[in-house]
Amino acid sequence: MAEGRFLINGTQMSAASLAPGLYIVATPIGNLADITLRALHTLAAADAVAAEDTRHTGRLLQHYGIRAPLVRYDEHGAAGQRPKLLARLAGGEAVALVSDAGTPLISDPGFRLVREARDSGHAVHAIPGPSALTAALSVCGLPTDRVLFEGFLPAKAGARARQLNAIAQVQATLALYVAPHRLGDTLAAMAEVLGPREAAVARELTKRFETVERGTLPELAARFAAEPTKGEIVILVAPPSAPALPDVETLDALLRSALAGQSVSAAAGEVAKATGADRRTLYKRALALKDGA
Numbered sequence: 001m002a003e004g005r006f007l008i009n010g011t012q013m014s015a016a017s018l019a020p021g022l023y024i025v026a027t028p029i030g031n032l033a034d035i036t037l038r039a040l041h042t043l044a045a046a047d048a049v050a051a052e053d054t055r056h057t058g059r060l061l062q063h064y065g066i067r068a069p070l071v072r073y074d075e076h077g078a079a080g081q082r083p084k085l086l087a088r089l090a091g092g093e094a095v096a097l098v099s100d101a102g103t104p105l106i107s108d109p110g111f112r113l114v115r116e117a118r119d120s121g122h123a124v125h126a127i128p129g130p131s132a133l134t135a136a137l138s139v140c141g142l143p144t145d146r147v148l149f150e151g152f153l154p155a156k157a158g159a160r161a162r163q164l165n166a167i168a169q170v171q172a173t174l175a176l177y178v179a180p181h182r183l184g185d186t187l188a189a190m191a192e193v194l195g196p197r198e199a200a201v202a203r204e205l206t207k208r209f210e211t212v213e214r215g216t217l218p219e220l221a222a223r224f225a226a227e228p229t230k231g232e233i234v235i236l237v238a239p240p241s242a243p244a245l246p247d248v249e250t251l252d253a254l255l256r257s258a259l260a261g262q263s264v265s266a267a268a269g270e271v272a273k274a275t276g277a278d279r280r281t282l283y284k285r286a287l288a289l290k291d292g293a
């Protein structure tokens, strides 16, 4: 196992050797300072760094004075490259996996490698850090309690509309990656299928020209139809508004009719399912109605 070195602002640091295994290392999404100490230690001490684009990752390693053997692991060659990486792991090496930016496996290669490494009994460690997904969620001001990450939508209009229709009712903030030349069309398709939901377009996060633009989907679609866009982009869309609950009189009427011929619990369950109202509250009300309240 290699012992490595890296530089921070000209100061040399040594990286302790790593236990054998696969290390999934997040790297910056724009600002090179967004790298963790643990990522630097891991990259400096790894026996090999598997990268989507070795020249791109080479620049990051050079910035931190890291001399690690770079090998390729990209979407197109993965099937041929994977056995070689698994053989290194079987030989007791520490292999780091990085992507061009952010966290590997998040709309980036690595899933099959991690799966096969685990299936073969190798240790797999997370070296977490930046991702455009979490960066966008953290700054856009849309709900983050439930998120549906769709990655990139299909490029073809028909397939894109079908996918949007399939997720239109999901009660979660929707997160997407999009290429700049598809931004206008994608926002227009989203406005058509999802309606006037609140949304955000986060561009060039952590970089010099970082922007976050908020508005409804039709507003953003109009804004970006007119403006040619550059840079890297995440779109977030707020969840659909929850359907309004029926008023108390209507709930009572539904409960009375549901109570005819079934238990209080079953009646409360039936009305909760039909209306979206809280089951426990309905149960208490159904008990009271049964007792003649």
Ligand code: SAM
Residues within 6 Å of the ligand: 029, 030, 099, 101, 102, 103, 104, 105, 106, 107, 108, 130, 131, 132, 133, 176, 177, 178, 179, 202, 203, 204, 205, 206, 207, 232, 233, 234
């Ligand atoms: N694995 C990466 C991650 O964890 O974010 C994502 C890789 S995916 C191939 C690249 C896409 O991520 C870009 O097309 C863009 O949609 C988004 N992205 C990457 N960097 C970004 C940034 N600085 N600002 C906004 N979006 C970014």
